[in-house]
Amino acid sequence: MPRRIVVTQYVSLDGVIEDPVGMENSGLGDWTGPFERGPEGDRFKHEEMLAADAVLLGRVTYDAFAAVWPSVKDETGFADRLNSMPKFVASNTLRQAEWHNTTILSGDAANEIRALKAKPGGDILVYGSAALVHALMPHGLIDAYNLMVYPTVLGRGKRLFADGYASKLTLAESRPLGSGIVLLRYGTGT
Template identity: 35%
Template sequence: MRKVIVLNFVSLDGVIQSPGGPEEDTSGGFAYGGWTGPYADDVGGTVINRQMNMPFDLLVGRKTFEIWASYWPQHADAWPGVNAATKYVASNTMTSHEWQPSVFLGGDIAEKVINIKQQQGPDLHVYGSGNLVQTLIKHDLVDAFWLKIFPLTLGGGKRLFADGTIPAAFKVTESTVSSTGVIIVNYERAGAIPTSTVSGSRHP
């Protein structure tokens, strides 16, 4: 079965909105677009380069697809896999686009992602796509989170974990810290939440 892997830049207070540039997503009056730029370094660049060069298909929302479609067809030499990947796009309004190969998913997105996961093919990488990510989390369709956690708080904006997040346990499969303090960490699902009583916390 194919895995759904969410790859996102996230602030300490959980915001994922508009990490790449000031005009990327200003909805809700968000004023801090481009907040990841000052923290770039070779460590983070190496990790991103490795992730972008592995086999994958894309699973993204319409807005993220439009941002990527305006850039990647003209920059195919950087990471050829982006253009070669099948782009599965969650949208009830868009049904076709010149950036191929693309498949447009309307209607019950959760059901369609379940079907795609059962097909043969590479894992599905999800970038950005805040609304889509909430749907995937709500329906327990995320197998792993590959996160870059930045040392800043943004105070508001679209968050990675919002209402509808289900209780779940994860394990760390890879982690490092960049020279600028970005925590780069991969989490994979590890079943249900374990509970126990912490030693010393029992009431007399």
């Protein structure tokens, strides 16, 4: 069975995925910080990570994650799992990846990722990485979306679905989490 590409995002009510924790100097600030997703939300993020055996990132998200995650220590083991699992970064400009167990995918991202999907294994999670997600969508390479929708409207910022992109998704799960956050899981049917 081929692997699945699962895009996992924090999303505002108006569809913005840019800079949810305020690390990208976007001016949006830490828009997820005022909300507590609760134990059920934390449990979901851990289960999602355990179902995966690789992470796929775009260059901007890779740089932000690589600057923080290698030094994170947590009692739940989330950071250890993320730091030890294979990571792939789609970039034509990155020459060397310092974060342990990272492979640079250069050239045609769609072809590289199609080949990665064809290999046996678990889910491949995509965190953030708006430009990469937008590049994968028209090629039908995304199999599922795990969205934590936050009860905030930002009015600007990079959105999950770019203007002009259309697709029909199938709802797999919907459940409320803490602070008005809603978990929505969709399949793409690809």
